Every structure is written in C-alpha cells, then in structure tokens.
Amino acid sequence: xxxxxxxxxxxxxxxVFVATLVTFALIHISPVDPAEAYLTAAHxxxxxEVLEQKRHxxxxxxxxxxxxxxxxxxxxxxxxxxxxxxxxxxWDEVKSRLPATVELALWSMLFSALVSIPLGILAAVYxxxxxxxxxxxxxxxxxxxxxxxxGYLLIFLFSVxxxxxxxxxxxxxxxxxxxxxxxxxxxxxxxxxxxxSSMLEQMQETYVQYARTRGxxxxxxxxxxVLKIAISPLITGMGxxxxxxxxxxxIVEQVFSWPGFGRYFVDAIFNRxxxxxxxxxxxxxxxxxxxxxxxxxxxxxxxxxxSTKGRAEL
Amino acid sequence: xxxxxxxxxxxILSVTLLLLFIIVGCSNxxxxxxxxxxxxxxxxxxxxxxxxxxxxxxxxxxxxxxPSQLFAQSMIYEPLVSYQKxxxxxxxxxxxxxxxxxxxxxxxxxxxxxxxxxxxxxNAEIVKKNFDAVMKHKDMHSWLGVxxxxxxxxxxxxxxxxxxxxxxxxPVLQDLSVVxxxxxxxxxxxxxxxxxxxxxxxxxxxxxxxLAEYKQDEYAVFKRNPNYWGTAPKIDQVTVKIIPxxxxxxxxxxxxxxxxIYGEGVISLDAFKLLRENDEYVTQLSDPVGTRSLLLNSSxxxxxxxxxxxxxxxxxxxxxxxxxxxxxxxxxxxxxLSKNYPYTNVDLEPVRYxxxxxxxxxxxxxxKLPAGGTIREKEGQPLELEMIFDKTDPIQKAMAETIxxxxxxxxxxxxxxxxxxxxxxKRLKANDFDLYFWYNYxxxxxxxxxxxxxxSPGFGIxxxxxxxxxxxxxxxxxxxxxxxxxxxxxxxxxxxxxxxLQEQSAIVPxxxxxxxxxxxxxxxxxVFPANRDEHPLTGIEVGAP
Numbered sequence: 001x002x003x004x005x006x007x008x009x010x011x012x013x014x015x016v017f018v019a020t021l022v023t024f025a026l027i028h029i030s031p032v033d034p035a036e037a038y039l040t041a042a043h044x045x046x047x048x049e050v051l052e053q054k055r056h057x058x059x060x061x062x063x064x065x066x067x068x069x070x071x072x073x074x075x076x077x078x079x080x081x082x083x084x085x086x087x088x089x090x091w092d093e094v095k096s097r098l099p100a101t102v103e104l105a106l107w108s109m110l111f112s113a114l115v116s117i118p119l120g121i122l123a124a125v126y127x128x129x130x131x132x133x134x135x136x137x138x139x140x141x142x143x144x145x146x147x148x149x150x151g152y153l154l155i156f157l158f159s160v161x162x163x164x165x166x167x168x169x170x171x172x173x174x175x176x177x178x179x180x181x182x183x184x185x186x187x188x189x190x191x192x193x194x195x196x197s198s199m200l201e202q203m204q205e206t207y208v209q210y211a212r213t214r215g216x217x218x219x220x221x222x223x224x225x226v227l228k229i230a231i232s233p234l235i236t237g238m239g240x241x242x243x244x245x246x247x248x249x250x251i252v253e254q255v256f257s258w259p260g261f262g263r264y265f266v267d268a269i270f271n272r273x274x275x276x277x278x279x280x281x282x283x284x285x286x287x288x289x290x291x292x293x294x295x296x297x298x299x300x301x302x303x304x305x306x307s308t309k310g311r312a313e314l
Numbered sequence: 315x316x317x318x319x320x321x322x323x324x325x326i327l328s329v330t331l332l333l334l335f336i337i338v339g340c341s342n343x344x345x346x347x348x349x350x351x352x353x354x355x356x357x358x359x360x361x362x363x364x365x366x367x368x369x370x371x372x373x374x375x376x377x378x379x380x381p382s383q384l385f386a387q388s389m390i391y392e393p394l395v396s397y398q399k400x401x402x403x404x405x406x407x408x409x410x411x412x413x414x415x416x417x418x419x420x421x422x423x424x425x426x427x428x429x430x431x432x433x434x435x436x437n438a439e440i441v442k443k444n445f446d447a448v449m450k451h452k453d454m455h456s457w458l459g460v461x462x463x464x465x466x467x468x469x470x471x472x473x474x475x476x477x478x479x480x481x482x483x484x485p486v487l488q489d490l491s492v493v494x495x496x497x498x499x500x501x502x503x504x505x506x507x508x509x510x511x512x513x514x515x516x517x518x519x520x521x522x523x524x525l526a527e528y529k530q531d532e533y534a535v536f537k538r539n540p541n542y543w544g545t546a547p548k549i550d551q552v553t554v555k556i557i558p559x560x561x562x563x564x565x566x567x568x569x570x571x572x573x574x575i576y577g578e579g580v581i582s583l584d585a586f587k588l589l590r591e592n593d594e595y596v597t598q599l600s601d602p603v604g605t606r607s608l609l610l611n612s613s614x615x616x617x618x619x620x621x622x623x624x625x626x627x628x629x630x631x632x633x634x635x636x637x638x639x640x641x642x643x644x645x646x647x648x649x650x651l652s653k654n655y656p657y658t659n660v661d662l663e664p665v666r667y668x669x670x671x672x673x674x675x676x677x678x679x680x681x682k683l684p685a686g687g688t689i690r691e692k693e694g695q696p697l698e699l700e701m702i703f704d705k706t707d708p709i710q711k712a713m714a715e716t717i718x719x720x721x722x723x724x725x726x727x728x729x730x731x732x733x734x735x736x737x738x739x740k741r742l743k744a745n746d747f748d749l750y751f752w753y754n755y756x757x758x759x760x761x762x763x764x765x766x767x768x769x770s771p772g773f774g775i776x777x778x779x780x781x782x783x784x785x786x787x788x789x790x791x792x793x794x795x796x797x798x799x800x801x802x803x804x805x806x807x808x809x810x811x812x813x814x815l816q817e818q819s820a821i822v823p824x825x826x827x828x829x830x831x832x833x834x835x836x837x838x839x840x841v842f843p844a845n846r847d848e849h850p851l852t853g854i855e856v857g858a859p
Contacts, residue, residue, distance in 0.1 A: 032736040040736050044379055044457050053453045086381055096530060155565045167566040168557055257557045259531035
C-alpha cells in the first residue's frame with residue numbers, strides 16, 4: 001500500500017518536469033516581454049534603460065536554457081522565487097490565498113455530493129417519475145447555464161432583491177452560500193445523471209436478481225450493493241473536479257470577490273509574472289496527481305474487485 | 315506485498331478530509347472577525363464610508379509602483395507641492411519655494427509643525443532621506459523628467475531643502491506633485507539600509523489618512539490621521555472593499571454595501587446609465603482627465619500627405635460616434651489636449667465632419683476610386699490601412715468598427731487587429747502600426763509629458779509625426795519650451811506646438827475621457843481631484859442616511 005502510494009507520488013516528478021517545460025516554452029513564445037508587462041502594469045513608460053534593468057533583475061537576459069535550469073533547481077528546493085509584480089516570495093503569496101480556494105472547493109464538493117447522490121438514486125429508482133423529470137430539468141439547467149451568469153442571477157435575487165445574503169467577500173458562512181451553489185450546480189447536473197445511469201445499469205445485473213431471489217430487501221440491495229458499485233464513475237468525476245476546483249475557480253472568485261488563488265493567477269498571466277505562473281503549474285500538477293490517487297484509493301475501498309486487481313499489478 | 319485494510323483507508327481518508335476542513339476553518343476565523351467588525355459595521359455608522367476598488371491596494375510603499383494603487387498611496391503620503399484645479403500649484407509640505415534666475419536651483423521652505431502619523435517630525439532631513447531612497451534607483455524612475463536632470467538634493471537647515479538641476483527644466487514642481495515616487499515616508503517606515511525598493515516597514519506618512527487595517531485582496535480600512543497638519547477630513551473612516559468585478563460592484567452598491575464607486579472605467583456603460591436614471595443615487599462625471607486619440611502614422615507613405623490625414627479626420631462623425639458608444643460618459647474632443655491643463659487654453663480651429671470635403675481631399679491627394687471599385691487607389695496601390703485596438707476594451711472595439719465603416723464609405727479600407735495591451739505598446743514603440751488608439755497622461759503629467767514624447771523617439775508619437783514637414787522645428791520648440799524660464803515665451807511655444815499638431819492631423823483627437831463617481835445620497839460635497847491619480851475623499855461629508 002505504502003509503496004503503491006510512494007510510486008504514484010514519484011510520478012509527480014516527470015509530470016511536473018514536462019508541465020514546467022511546456023509552460024516555460026509557451027511563455028517565451030508569447031510576444032510579450034515580462035519586463036515590459038511589468039512596466040505597463042506599473043504605469044511606467046518602458047524606456048530602453050528601464051527595460052534592460054528590469055530584464056536583468058528578472059534574469060531574463062540570461063540564455064533560455066540557464067533560465068530554465070535555474071527555475072528547476074529552485075523548484076526542487078521548493079523555492080519558487082519572488083513575484084515580479086509584488087516583489088514578495090511567490091510561495092508566501094500563494095500560501096495566503098490557498099485557504100480561501102480550498103475552502104470553497106471542499107464545500108462545493110461536499111454540497112454537490114450531498115445533493116446529487118440522493119437525487120441520482122431517486123431518479124434511478126423512480127425512473128420517469130416526476131422526481132426523475134425534475135432532476136433532468138436541474139441537470140439541463142445546470143449544465144447549460146454559464147457560471148458567471150448564474151452567479152449574477154443569484155446575487156441579484158438573494159442579495160440585492162431579497163437581501164438575505166451578502167453580495168461578495170469572505171468571512172462568514174453567509175459569504176459561502178452563493179459561490180458554493182454557483183460552483184456546485186454544474187457538478188450536480190453531471191453527477192446526478194452519471195449516478196442515475198450507472199445505477200440503472202447495475203440494476204440490470206444478475207447479482208441484483210440473485211439478491212432479490214434470496215429475499216433481500218429492495219432498500220438494502222440498492223444501498224448496500226448497487227450503490228457501492230454504481231458510485232464508481234461519480235467518484236472518478238469528483239476526483240477530477242476536485243483538482244480543477246482546488247486550482248482556482250477563476251470566474252466564481254472574480255464574481256464573488258473571493259480572495260482565492262484563481263484571481264491571483266489570472267493577474268499573473270496578464271502581467272507575465274513567470275515565477276507565479278510556474279508555481280501555479282507545479283501546484284496544479286501535484287494537486288491533480290494527488291486527487292487522482294485519492295480517487296483510486298477510494299475506488300479500491302469501495303470495490304474490492306479493483307483492489308485485488310490492483311494488488312496483482314503492484 | 316501489503317495487506318490492504320479497507321477500514322483503515324476509509325479512516326485515513328475521512329480524517330484527511332476533516333483535517334482539511336479544520337485547517338481551512340481556522341485560517342478563516344481571524345479574517346471573519348476582522349471583516350465583521352470593520353467593513354460590516356461601517357455602513358451603518360454615519361461617520362464613515364465604504365467604497366470599492368478593483369484591485370488590492372498593494373504594499374503602500376510611496377517610492378514604488380505596481381501593485382500599489384495610486385489613490386491609496388495619495389491618502390497616506392503627501393507631496394511638497396500639490397496640483398490643483400487648472401494646473402495651479404499650491405503649497406503642501408513645502409510652504410513656499412523660490413527658483414534661481416537660471417532655473418537650476420529650487421529652494422523649498424518646508425511647512426513647520428508637520429508630524430507624521432506616528433508623531434515624529436517632518437523636516438528637511440527626512441525629505442533628503444526620501445529623495446536619496448528614490449534616486450538610488452534612478453533608472454526605475456527615469457520616465458519622470460525631473461529624475462533625469464536632478465543633480466543634488468541638500469538639507470539647508472531644519473526646514474529648508476534645496477534641489478539643484480543639471481539643466482533648467484520648467485515642470486519640476488509638476489513632477490514633484492505626482493503621487494509617486496516623490497512623496498514622504500516617515501523614519502519608522504524605512505528598512506535598516508534605507509533602501510525602500512525592497513519594501514517599507516510600515517506605511518507612515520503625513521497625509522490625512524492612515525492605514526488602520528488591511529486584509530489582502532479583501533479590504534483596507536483607513537482612519538483619520540490625528541496628527542494631520544491641514545484641514546481634517548470630515549469623515550473618520552474609509553473602508554475600501556476590493557471587488558474585481560464591475561457588475562458585482564454595482565450589485566453591492568445597489569444593496570447598500572457600498573457608498574461610493576469611483577474611478578475610470580470602474581462600471582460598465584450600461585450600469586452607469588441605469589444608475590444615472592435612478593433618483594436614489596447620485597452620479598457625477600469629472601472634467602476631462604485624458605484624451606482618447608487616434609494616431610495616423612505619417613511615416614507610412616500612405617499617410618504621409620497631410621491631405622489624406624485631414625480627409626480621414628473629417629471623414630467620420632466624431633460627435634455621433636462618441637455619444638452613441640459612450641452614452642455621454644465621454645465627450646467629443648476638438649483638440650489633443652483639453653483646455654484644463656496649464657498652457658493649453660489656446661484657440662484652435664476644430665476639424666469638422668465633412669464627408670464631401672473629405673472625398674475631395676482624397677481626390678486631390680491622388681487617391682482615386684477606380685471605375686466600379688470601392689477602394690481608392692494611387693499608382694496601383696489600394697488605400698488600405700491596419701487599425702490596432704485593445705481587444706479587451708469594448709469602447710475601443712466599437713469605435714474601431716464605426717470608423718472602419720465610415721471610412722469605408724470614403725473608399726478607404728481599414729483592417730482591424732485586436733491585440734493584448736502589452737503587444738500593442740510593443741508595436742507602438744517599434745513604429746510598427748498605421749492607426750493606433752493613444753491616450754495622453756493627464757494631470758499633473760501633461761502638457762509637458764505630452765510635448766516631451768512629441769520630440770523624443772521611442773514612444774511612438776515622435777515616429778507618428780516623423781514625416782510632417784516641420785518636424786525639426788517642432789522638436790526645437792518642444793526643447794525650448796521644456797527648458798524655458800519665461801512664462802510668456804513658454805505659452806507662445808505651447809501655442810505653436812498645439813496649433814501645428816492640430817493642422818497636421820497626425821494625432822486625431824476623438825474624445826475626452828472622464829472619471830465617474832456613483833454614490834448614495836448621504837454623501838455630500840463630493841469633488842473630483844484635479845490630479846488624476848489622487849483620492850477624492852478628504853472633502854466628503856456624510857449626512858443623515
């Protein structure tokens with residue numbers, strides 16, 4: 001088990017390596033000079049002298065290979081350098097913004113699970129009933145509505161018109177409600193349909209008929225046996241989405257003034273703040289791998305058949 | 315070989331998840347208290363206001379640039395000389411000043427009895443310390459004219475400070491009135507080595523406000539500085555909420571969470587129109603703070619003839635376009651610089667929209683419509699031009715499309731290219747453009763910064779003008795104006811420069827940009843600052859809500 005996790009963690013190294021290389025190449029292909037972007041953002045006119053000085057300061061006057069190797073060397077020591085824009089260590093900047101993003105991601109994940117699991121089960125069990133139709137309606141709505149627009153609609157209704165919840169900011173549980181719903185709706189849409197179809201599929205399996213003939217109660221068949229297997233695609237989906245949510249939910253953070261990581265990263269892209277971009281790519285790669293690993297571990301637990309197979313492969 | 319314990323894995327997973335929630339919850343607790351005590355309560359109190367700002371206020375270092383926000387820096391730090399309405403320079407931390415006959419020595423009598431917000435004295439020594447810190451990184455500030463000509467900064471006595479220049483440069487006082495870098499940090503703010511470029515210890519200034527509370531990306535609370543030397547602000551607290559999204563800002567304002575939205579382009583045109591029509595709120599537009607112009611690059615052979623440039627200038631209905639696209643938020647511009655700067659109140663002949671004259675001018679210049687064709691030609695070359703615009707700016711895009719359509723009727727083909735701002739500036743500097751939307755700097759930088767780029771290569775403007783017949787003479791007059799010590803002569807020189815630019819039509823003024831302010835009725839006495847970068851908060855009064 002430990003060695004399995006260990007192996008998976010080691011796979012982070014080549015992935016991060018490739019990810020940083022691609023990012024590095026993309027940044028340097030872009031026609032925008034980071035030193036110039038910095039000066040533009042600072043409302044300083046980029047005179048040749050200032051540009052040269054900034055390039056030197058940022059180390060951009062060194063050969064590309066040296067720049068890249070330096071970056072990798074520093075990253076290996078978990079040193080992400082100093083932000084061009086704020087002149088503060090990137091890691092400190094990221095650290096101060098991560099909790100907000102993690103908080104929103106986890107609550108959204110939790111909320112979407114709490115809604116979509118019961119809804120998905122009910123939609124499968126009572127196929128073509130009113131509840132199935134309602135769940136289908138929610139799914140169509142959730143999957144097709146743009147997130148920023150949903151955010152504005154919620155703000156308009158619950159904050160401006162009804163005055164129940166704050167428009168923006170972070171701090172109290174009230175602040176969490178609207179961004180969580182905004183983020184969750186699209187997830188609920190997908191998960192509910194995913195679980196419904198997967199449940200329906202499993203319910204056709206012979207083991208279900210066998211259980212029925214054995215005289216097990218319908219509820220116990222559904223919850224103890226069918227759900228356990230049917231939930232597998234949902235877990236995969238959640239793991240992938242968790243990675244996505246943890247790397248910043250740019251639009252929602254923007255609409256609700258959520259002081260998270262996504263907003264910071266977008267600014268970094270516009271300002272070509274290379275150290276920040278690289279730190280982000282590094283974190284994103286790690287988070288995706290860890291989330292995938294979590295998914296596999298949960299799957300292993302939920303479905304023993306996978307666990308035996310998995311063990312054989314190890 | 316390992317034994318897989320399903321239950322223990324489940325346990326590990328749930329504990330991890332729980333821990334994550336706890337970590338997040340804990341880290342959040344501090345902020346929630348702050349937020350509820352500061353921002354939430356402010357709105358109800360009549361002695362304070364809450365406003366929004368699109369970005370975090372930054373590090374509040376008076377000597378550095380991004381990400382520090384100018385308006386916030388101007389709340390804490392003050393200049394020696396202050397820029398007021400119509401370019402009048404008024405005493406601030408300097409009570410008076412004298413200039414030597416050759417225009418090279420400026421002696422400032424510093425205001426006595428001024429204290430920093432931490433109670434320490436403001437004197438010539440601290441002024442020198444600040445000048446030294448700025449001049450240590452001269453290259454960073456070389457965009458500001460005075461930095462290039464500053465030779466010596468000296469303490470004469472406790473309250474007298476002297477600047478010596480290498481050559482006369484008249485806009486010294488204007489340059490000293492800008493928000494950064496020449497404003498003054500108290501001793502306690504300096505790091506050990508006195509080098510502020512790496513950061514300040516604490517934001518100690520002499521200004522009317524001091525930073526009382528700050529939460530990155532969320533809010534900043536400014537309280538009145540008890541040691542302030544001037545007229546104290548009437549409100550005692552300003553909370554700045556950081557709201558990056560324009561629509562969210564409007565929603566928070568409508569809900570009553572915000573008392574004031576202020577700035578340039580801070581809300582959408584549609585939102586401004588709606589709020590303007592609502593009697594519950596007050597909306598205001600400032601005097602022009604800058605001009606949106608279109609550069610017609612004369613170094614391109616197709617645009618080198620003044621007749622072609624004049625034809626294009628006359629060939630679109632500026633009035634209708636500006637009104638239609640900006641809904642009155644901007645005003646059609648007749649000259650490159652509006653008349654509210656020093657030396658720019660010059661009578662210039664406005665260029666009027668006249669389609670027929672425009673066509674005649676193009677014919678005269680040899681650009682003729684071929685039989686059955688829609689694009690004018692000369693010596694087999696079509697009159698085709700590229701217009702670069704900022705793809706993130708909806709106003710620029712709409713204007714570019716309008717001009718494209720109007721010039722199309724003249725027989726001029728315009729190809730539109732939307733670019734990222736930084737790429738755009740790069741092409742401007744490289745003189746790689748035909749038509750380009752350009753903005754001047756505004757007060758207190760203009761008019762001297764504007765005429766400076768007219769004569770100095772590397773900024774795109776001198777290049778745009780490079781093929782006009784009197785370019786050499788224009789440059790000479792610019793240099794003469796910048797170093798002149800005689801007011802009357804300087805005014806004369808400005809007159810010539812502005813008149814020449816108007817006649818040559820290489821910089822086509824389109825509209826005057828204005829700042830917007832939207833506020834709740836409880837706010838009275840709102841006045842826009844004359845300096846484009848400063849805050850408008852000191853004079854504000856709050857009545858009964």
